[in-house]
Structures are given as C-alpha cells and as structure tokens.
Amino acid sequence: MPGAGRAAGVRRLRRQPSEEPPAQEEDQNLLLAAAYVSDAQYNRNVPFETSPRAIRLYYFYNHWTMQVAIYFFICVDLSLALFEEPALFPLPFLATSLAEVLCLTAFFGRLVHFAKVTPQMVFWKDMKNICIMVTIVLTLIDLIIYGSLEAVNVHSVRWSRALRPVFLINFPESRQIRRTFRSIRNTLPDILYVFLLFMFSVLIFSLMALKLFGDRGLKTVEGLPYFTNILDIVFELYVLVTTANSPDVMMPAYNFNWWYCLYFITYTIINTYIFMSVFLAVVYNNYRKHLKNEIRKLAYLKRHKMIEAFNILKVKVGTEFVVTEAQWRRLAKVVAPHISSPHLELLLRISDEGQKGHVDKVSFLRLADLLNIQVVTINIRRHPLEDWMPRVYRSSASLLVQRMVRHRIFVWVYDVIILINAIFIALDERNPFISYAEWLFLSLYIIEILLKLYTYEPRAYFGRRQFWNWFDTLIIIAALVATVANTTIQSARKYNSQQILDIVLILRILRLLRIIVSIQRFRVIVTTLINIGPTILTFGGLVLVVYYVFAIIGMEAFHGKVRFSDPNFTSPDALVCGNPALKDSAFARDRYCKNNFNDLASSFIVLMELTVVNHLPLLAGGFALVTHQAAKLYFIGFHIVVVILIVNIFIAFILEAFFVAYSLEKSEVETAIEKKIQELGVGIQEEEMQDGMLVDNVDAKDSGFSGDDGDNKRKDLKSLYFRIASKKYRTVDALLQQMFESEIAPEEEGPSLDEILNFSPGDLYPKNPNFENSA
C-alpha cells in the first residue's frame, strides 16, 4: 500500500545545494515542510529562513523549554519591583540589579536567536524587535545612572522600571496580548472624538455649575466651599460620570433648592448613561471589526503555510500532484511526535479517503486542522467488577442499585442533601451536634462517589475530558481533607497557621458548588464561562501591564506619604495615617490608610479599587492632600485608560463570546473533518458523553461489540472510539476561525502573503449590509 513511486516522480520546489546527498536533502525538505505545518497548526506567523541551519535553529526556537525559559525571565524581571525600594521584601540594590542584568541578557539572547532564524530584512523592519532593543539599552543606562548616583548617596528615580512590561508585550509569543493592544490602538481615533465631545459637554456643564452655584455661598458636608473653583468643578463632574460621588455632589444644591436637581439629572443622563454607552458601542464595534480582520488574516496565513508545505513534498501521480502516504506519515510524526498510532491511522484514513496510497492537495491542506482536533480515544470495556465477579455484579440486587444510581431521583436527593449541608454550614459549628453532622454529610458524599464508580466504568468516568466528574470528585476529596484537617487543628488547639485554616474553611464551603453539576442550565453557563477562561487570562496580561506601569508611577509619586501602622487605630499617628495633612479627612476617617502605594502589592490593590471606581474621589482626594492637587490627574488618567478603554473591551469580549455561543447553540457548524469522523462511524458525539447517562450509552454500544456484530471499520480501529473535543470547549477565536474557514472554498489558494499581511478591517464591511448582519 505505501508510496507507489515515492522516489521516482519527486520534484522539488526548494533548490538545495547540490553537493548534499539526496537522503539528507529529503530530510531537510521534510523538516521544512514540518515547520510550515507546525506554524499553521499553532497559528504562528513568523517568517523564517529556509536554509537547513536556520530550520534547525527555528525548531530549537519553538521548543517548549525555550518558551518556558523566556516566560520565566519575564516573570523574574517584572517581580523585581517587589524587592526594589519601596519594597515588600527589601533586597540590596546590587542583588536586584544583577538579576535585572541577567534577565536583560536572556532577552537579548532570545532576540539574537530570533535574528538568526528570520530573514534580516524582516527582522529590522519589525517594530517589536526594535522596541526590545531600545528598552534593553534604556534599562542599562538607567541602571548605570541610578547605581552611580546611589554610590554617592544621591537618590534618583528608577524610571526605566515602567518600561519592563515592554518585554511581556513584544516577544512574539504574546500574540494575544499584542492583539488586544492593537485593538485598543485602532480604537483610539474613533474614541477620541467621542471623548472630546464628552469633555466638551463636561466643560459646558462645569461653566453652568460655576455660574449657577458659585455665588450662592453653599457649603459641602465637610464645610468646604461648594462649586467655586472651575478646576474643582471639572474634577467633581468628571467623577460624577463615574457615579462615584452621587448623590453627595448634588446634596448641597438640592438642599438649597429642589429645582437644582434637574441640572444633575440632566447631567447624569447625558454624560453617565448616554456617553458611557456610546464609549462601549465604539469600543465594541472596533473590537468586532478588528477581531474579524485578524481571524481572516490567520485563516489565510494558515492556508498559505500549508500550500508551501504541500509544494515542498508534492510528487506527480497521474495528472495531479499528491503527497505519498509514507511521506505523510513521516511528516505527521515530525510535527506531532507524541501522536498515538491509532490516532495517526484515523487521520490518514480521513486524509486518504479512497485508500489510494497518497493524499491529495485538498486533504493535505486540512492536516493542520486534523492535528488540532483533540481526539480522545476511548477504549470501551466492561466494568472491571463485571469481569471479576460477573455473577454478583449482575445479580438483581446489584442491578437494582445500578438502576437507582442512574435514576433522576438519585441526583435530586443529593441536591437536597447539599442544600441541607449549606444550612448546617451557616449555623454555629461550636454546637457538637453540628460538627457531627459534618461527618455525616461527608460520608454521604463518599458513598455517592463509590456508588457511581460501582455503576459506571471507572476509566470512562474519569476520562480525560469528563470535566464535571473530575470536578465533583475533586471537591469531595478536598472537603474530606478539609474536614480532617479542621478536626486535627481544632483538637490540637493551636491555631498556628492562619492561612491553612482559612483555606480549609473555604474548601469546606466550595463543596456546595456541586449543585451546579446537577442543574443542566447552570452547567451550560459555567461551560461558556470556562471557555472564555483562556482569553480572560489574556486580559489578565493586559491589565497586568497597565497596572504595572501605573503602580511604578504611583510608587514613585506617593510612596511613604500614607502609612498604615496600627490595626486598631489607637495611636494618634495611626488615626491620620502617619501624615498630619490627613487630619479630619474622609480618607483617614474611613480608615483607608492601608490603601497606599508603599509597595507593589498594595499599589495593585489600590488600583483594583480604582478600577471598581467607587470611592475614587475619596482616594484621589486623600493622595491629593498629602502631595498636590495635580495628583488627581493620575487618578483621572487611570480611570480613562482602565475603565473607559480596558473594561469596555472586556465587556465587548464577553458580549462577543456569548453571542458566538448563543448562535452555535441554535445551529451546527461542523467542519468536514468532524463529518468524516462521524461517517467512519468511529466518533461519539460530545452531547452523548456530556450527559449523566454518558457512560451508560457507551456501555450499550459495548454490548453490541461483545456480540461481535460491529462493522468492519470499527474493527479496523481496534474497537476504539474517537471523541471529538466538543465545540463547547473551544475558544471564541477558534470557533470564528472555523466558521471563516468553512466559507473559503477548499481549493482556494487565498491572496498573496503581502496582501494577507495588509488586510484592513474596512475591506470586511459588506457594501450592502443585510438585515441579518446589521441587527
């Protein structure tokens, strides 16, 4: 079967130096093709040199150890701020600066490695690389200046620390974070005009407020003059947009005359409701546009790489170019070394449908997708107990137990038990009756798991993608550990570790989450949320970058101005947060002293509070008192960047994810590959597996097999089943890419590489929007 005329009609596209022996040349070609396929599989779009040395370097560059190493150095570099003054854990300057130099060396090494892999022209035209180099140089200069000034005891500002996130953003591996940044940058021009109009509106209202209230001699609750200074008014009204000082800012005027509340209501409707929605609309619209553009770019780039790979490996058979089966196998083994052989067999069966001994172009182009499909091989077996003691397991008592466990009522009974447990947790646990009940509940849960394992086949129950079963079991084990630990600690009567005790407490409560498992609608929502997870981590990266920059600036500007010393606020110094300027301020009165910029962790927590927005004026007011009124600009700047831009992008992202999930719920997007697997009769629908009945279902098929009437195809694959990783567990990006790909004709070559890289979102808009799209 394999390779009808493999060596014979082979025609190369890439010319290699002729002195190389043919076998080695072929290996080189295979490596090159495998590099293209692997890039297509992981959506990498780094151009690389095709010389043998460059390809080997490229493999090394993409190796997971290198990626882990670079992320490790980025983490070390970013976390240095924890050890530098103002430090959470102080280390001498020499130690941190040495660590920083080490990180910079690693970054530089990675860059040099990259330069060796990629064509010179491309390397120097890429802004990312320039950025990294400039940052390395600037950091070194800053280190030298700061070090030498420190040596003569002059303190200066370590400004280059705010540049550190550049490394996180600019390495080619952080494509997702960079994409979000690009999305923000592209949104800026559109949002700028709305922002200007919004600021104009705030200014007009400020002028009105000055004229209306300035001369009335009104006082705020603190006894300060109300609305007399235009800059104060602009600040207060900006803050009113965030709703953080409503209705305080209105009360003096409203108390004076109820007529004035109309002014504030108008302001709120226009600026808080309408303008803030418009910001969301603009950000969302741009996010959508650019998301689609990027997806299109990725899809075409993938197609492009696969065509390159095909052109390298193709041989002529009859009238068409194909890839021989042997070549195909070798390629697959290079691209995915850990693939199991039944899995490989399945992929080959799909690619070479007619079993002609070679793979044609259209099928070859699908290889990257095939490799991306997470196929779970399920070996259907009987329950081990059935093998060991069939008579007992099949006795009528045993069958009754199994039927009981599979019954709906079994689930409901345990739901009720969980609810009762929740009530017991809320009650006072010093009551001995309640602490005994704790053990009762725990044993009930363990009985449940054991019964389930008795009824369902254990290896299927703990299959690799049986998320909810794992979840359920882990929670019960955690609860068991927690209860045991709690009892041990309580009987030992020494609460020596606060944190461990707290974790134990939380684990005991988390078991209530089991109720989610048994309500189908809850499970759907949670599954969607879990799918969003990976991209939320991207947002985590983005937020980390912005927080880091603002935290470094904040620490330089505000550190040591506010001190938290005494948890009970008894000393007079503690009452004013160690700063007399805060005497009688709301900041000190509400005991906000711990909200300070004295180290990185505290700064992050303050920034988190600012993201939530409420009490922004209180925090801004406090720090303005201890430094200067201009400090308020820092807080407004943070609000504009984080709340108006990033939080809106976050909301846009969640909206989009839910819409994709909703439109899929109602319809079917199946790729050709999934259809093939179904056609071959070796697939199991995720839906069948999802349900409580899942293993049941497999069992039924199994008995069909034991009767040996399974069809031939199934026997070929050694009675393995392949489960296609569910659509439900795919990310929004992957789903959209799949949708787009299903719309490109399988033969289409797509535009040229240059065109692909220059796609703009404007091209995407249909000239005549139709009813379905537009609303």
Place this chain on the structure above:
Amino acid sequence: MPGAGRAAGVRRLRRQPSEEPPAQEEDQNLLLAAAYVSDAQYNRNVPFETSPRAIRLYYFYNHWTMQVAIYFFICVDLSLALFEEPALFPLPFLATSLAEVLCLTAFFGRLVHFAKVTPQMVFWKDMKNICIMVTIVLTLIDLIIYGSLEAVNVHSVRWSRALRPVFLINFPESRQIRRTFRSIRNTLPDILYVFLLFMFSVLIFSLMALKLFGDRGLKTVEGLPYFTNILDIVFELYVLVTTANSPDVMMPAYNFNWWYCLYFITYTIINTYIFMSVFLAVVYNNYRKHLKNEIRKLAYLKRHKMIEAFNILKVKVGTEFVVTEAQWRRLAKVVAPHISSPHLELLLRISDEGQKGHVDKVSFLRLADLLNIQVVTINIRRHPLEDWMPRVYRSSASLLVQRMVRHRIFVWVYDVIILINAIFIALDERNPFISYAEWLFLSLYIIEILLKLYTYEPRAYFGRRQFWNWFDTLIIIAALVATVANTTIQSARKYNSQQILDIVLILRILRLLRIIVSIQRFRVIVTTLINIGPTILTFGGLVLVVYYVFAIIGMEAFHGKVRFSDPNFTSPDALVCGNPALKDSAFARDRYCKNNFNDLASSFIVLMELTVVNHLPLLAGGFALVTHQAAKLYFIGFHIVVVILIVNIFIAFILEAFFVAYSLEKSEVETAIEKKIQELGVGIQEEEMQDGMLVDNVDAKDSGFSGDDGDNKRKDLKSLYFRIASKKYRTVDALLQQMFESEIAPEEEGPSLDEILNFSPGDLYPKNPNFENSA
C-alpha cells in the same frame, strides 16, 4: 389620460349590501382601502370590522384629537399622585377622586369605542382590553373602600394607585412601550437562570465570609460588628456587586490581614465583572432577537394590509389587475388630505412610471412607503437682495464679502471667538471689562448671522430641515435675550425671580454649543444621538412606569419617616432628619434628609439616585433604620428591576443604534423610491444640503434654470426640487424595517396573517450562522 375604463371592468372583492347605490358603494370601498393604507403607513395592526359604520368609527378612533385626548387623561390620571396624600400640592380627597373617576370614564369610553370598531372575537381575546377593564374595576373598588373608611376616619392604603401605569402601557397607541415590556418579559426566562447562578455564587461567598471573618471580632468604621450575621453579609455582598460599598466593605478585613483582599478581588471579578457582563449579554442578545422578529412582523403586516387595499380597488386592464389613476388619486387624497399637489404629482409619476394611466400591483404596494417619505419641496429662488438691487449685490465688494463668508477661515475665526468667550464666561463677571466684552461677543455673533443671511438665500437657509442653521440662530437669539435680561435684572438690582435668572445664566453658556456645529465629526455623533431621541423617549415611558410603581410603594412605606426642615441644619431635629432613629447614622451625617419619599417628586429623585447606584447602601441603610431591616428588600428589588433589566436594555438599545448607524455609514441602503426620485432628476441629496455649501449649490442649479435649459421633467414639476428626508434622520426601527423590506421580493405576498402574528424569534436564526453574522 385618467381612468381608461374606470367603471367598466371594476370587480369588487368585498360584497356590499346590494340595495346601496353604486357610487356610495364605491366610496365605502375607497374608505376601506384608505383605512388599510393608512394602517400600513403608520404600522398600526389593529384588526377592524369592514362594515361602513365600523370604518367610519375607525376613522374617528384614529383621529388625532382622540389620541391627544386619551393621552391627556392618562397624564391627568398619573399626575393625581402629586395631589393625593402624601402630596406635593395637597387637594381634598373628593377632588382627586372625582378627577380619577372622570379619567376612568374616559378610558372606558375609549375601550367601548374600540370594541365597536374591532371584531368581537378579537376584542375579547386581547389581554390588553381585559387588563384595562380589570384595572378600572379594581380602581373603583379601591376608591369606594378608601372613601368610606376615610368617612369614618380610618386610614387605609390606596393600593390601586400602583396600577395606574397599566393605562399607559395597555392602550394600543403605546405600542413602543409595550414592545419594550414584551422584550423584558421574553428575556426573563433566560436571565432567570443566570440570576439564580449569580445569587448562588453570592450565597457561597457569603458563607465563606461568615466562616472567614465571623469569629474574628472585627469592627466596621462605625464600630458595628463586621460580617457576623449571614443576612447582613448577603446584603453587603449584593451591594458590593453594584460596587457601591467598595472598598469600605473590604477595609476591616484588609486592615486585619492583607491576605483577605484576595477574597474580595475574586468576588469582584466573578460577580461584578463577569456576571454583570453576562447579564448585559443575555439582555442584549434577547433584545436583538426580538427586535428583528418585531420588525419582520411589522414589515409583513404592512405588505398584507397593502394587498388587502389593492384587492378592493383593483380593476382588470388587459391581462393584469391594476388600480386606475383616478382611483389612486382619490385614495391618496383620503389617506393624506394635506398632501400638496406637486407632491401628489411626484408620487403618481413614481407609481405610474410608464404613464399608462394606471398603477400596477407592485407599484401600488409601495404607496404606504411613498407617503412616509418626507419630501421637502424646495422652490429655488435667487437671493432677494439680488432681485431688489442687483447692481449692489453683484458688485465686487459684495462678492468679496460672500466669498469670505463661504471660506473655511471664516468658520475657524468664529470657533476661536467662541473659545475666547468660554474663557471670559469662566472669569469673574463683576469685573466691568468682562461685562463689556459680553456685549462685544454678542455683536460679533449677530454680525455672523447677518453676513450668512446676506450670502445665502434666507428661505433656503431657514429651510424646514436645516437643523443646524436653526440651532445656530436660536442659540444666538437666546444668548441675546439672556444678556439683555441679565443686564436689566442686574440694573434693577432686585433678584426677585431665582428661576428666571438661572435660566438666563444657562442660556448664556449654551451658546458654546455652537462649536459642535463647526466640527464635522461632532455633528455626526450628535446627529446619531438626536436620531436615538424618539426611542429614548420610549425608554422614558418605561422608566416612568417602573418609577411610578416603586414611588407609590415607597411613599406608602416610608412617607413621613424622614423629614427635611432646615436648609442650614442648625436645629437638633434637622440634624437627625426629624427622626431620632437616625442619630449618628451616615444618612444624617451626610445630610441626606431631603432624600425622602414624602411626595412624588422627592420619591422620583431618590429613585434616580438609586438608579445611579452609588450610595445605595447608605440610602437603604437610612430607611431600614427608620422602619425595619426588611426595607432593604425594596432597594434590592429596585436595583434588580431597574439596573439589571432596564439599564441593560437601554445600553443594548444604544449599542444597536450605533451599530446600525456605523454599518450605514460604510454603505448605501437605498430604497427603490429614493432611486426613482433621483432618476427623475428632481431630488437633491441630503449630503449636498447638509454642508455649509448647501445653498450655494442650489443657487448654481438655479442659474441653470434661469437660462431656461432645465430638462422637461423638471419643468413639469414647476422647477421644484424634492429633498428626501435624510437617512441620517431616521430611527433605528425605520432603518431596520427598510433593510428587511429591501430583502422581500416586490411581488412576494408574504405569509398569511395568522402566521405573521405567530412569528417567533427562534425562526429567525439561520441554520448555519456565517462568519459575517456571528461576530
């Protein structure tokens, strides 16, 4: 030309009693057809009887005086709450109850009128009518009980007042508000599961908080125990979702150990950011789905009505059914009596393209759309000054002035003047130099207007749809009036009317809005916002209904508990808002006494503050102190209804409106009618009219006419131009309906009436969502 064989081949579809003379029968048919066309034009979907008497009654029912009358009575009924105890303007019970009975009679009369028009079956199956009748009966019962108890001096609750908004919602005229309510009702099942999961998450976190913090003996800033009672914790954590008590609620735990902030951060991310976004996603998704379904329903209903009308009037000419031109004219005159005769001529020209003397079916079906197009007839004339003194107006000095005014720099100079004016307004006006400058600016603005009127033709400049010119001129006139009034009042030295002075102050500042007129991008944003205007009013109606119900409940529960007496808060009673329970509370300390439920206006203002959410816990806490802890449920209920449902629908609506606007900006949706008008060469593109150059442009065409080389069609229409009301000024609904209609084939009859009325949003989803739709 008219009516080739009008009476001859006429075949009736509706059979009338045979004893009626033919002419009268024809009139009846015309009236019936006109009723259908008129319903299609205004998107009414009330079925009516086709007997002559019912049709006449139906005309009377739809007459604008009747509609105004019913809205008047609804307003009176709703505003009765201002005069009933607790009243803003107290009136005796007898007066308000008489007024209420009068209103109820009017509502009942309207209902009886409707019953006579519509078929019996339809009337009794319609929930709206049943609702109104039940509400009338309940209100009467409540009035009688309350009145008789009052007579024996027993005070009871006027509970039926909360039902009053039923009249506003349920009359067929309030279709928009009802649609929004329907949208909310349809969203409920979907949102319910998310809400339950969300509440479940809040409960889990509450239990954790109880276990983590309950036994620590922590105190809040007020010195109260911190997180010891599960109900308090649930309330505090629910409020934390609204961000209203962040970071206060965290500070005691955070001050105790920084480790605990992780708990609050996790909580905020999950419940505030993720769940609130999911709520928005669910609401938006449903809003979209139902909007599209309603639009589709409306479009098919319109088509249906037009086909009915055609079937009544059709006569057979040759092989096809048509409507004769004479019939068409009579019909148009009945449907739109105020239509001008050139306008009618234009419509006929469009409908009867080949001038065959009759209108075919496809053209006839467009009649409702044709009548809906707001056509502005523009009579192009020369500048009056050019007629009166051509030599002077065309002198080189005059031409120079005109060129100058038309130049960009002229606009920029005035922008700079406005900015300088803004600075002057911000300065202290008691300085005499500044008050003189005021007059200088004003005269500069007046000179600007005069120059523009000199350059452009005044009647064109103040055309009916020249929004921005009107805007500009009105602002300047208002500023002039304001400045004069201000000077008069100041010289008279008696500030007798506070309100007038305030309005004058605001008018003087509003002139700065003129800067919007001169920046194109600002104008685009503002135009979109103005388009949204009418639908925002629908939301106003919705919010009014919800506020009214909550205000009535709030007034019953809380009135008189908190009193505002002394604006300067000097008496000890004023310091505790007249209620000793509020002693030392944050409510009294922040001087919130005027935030009370003592009358309808105050209640609305409190509800507005609650909508903005911030300080919700302070308000809820205050009212819980003066009544009972259960009062907090009222505030949480309000938050769920208004913020989670209504505000999200509002945001969904603005998002949708902006997306439609954006996708139109990039493309062209032109209906056949607009194309026809352009083809006939009698249309002027809105774009040409919009710009500063507009009248200029028309002038140019005018001179072409004066040379008498205009083509025939133009001459036919007496050198009138028709301006199609711009796409920019259409509402989202109208735009979507147009998009949908452009996708139905002109010949398509559409589904049957029953099918149309039973459309469900589920049918809309495409089986295979494509890339464009889904993201």
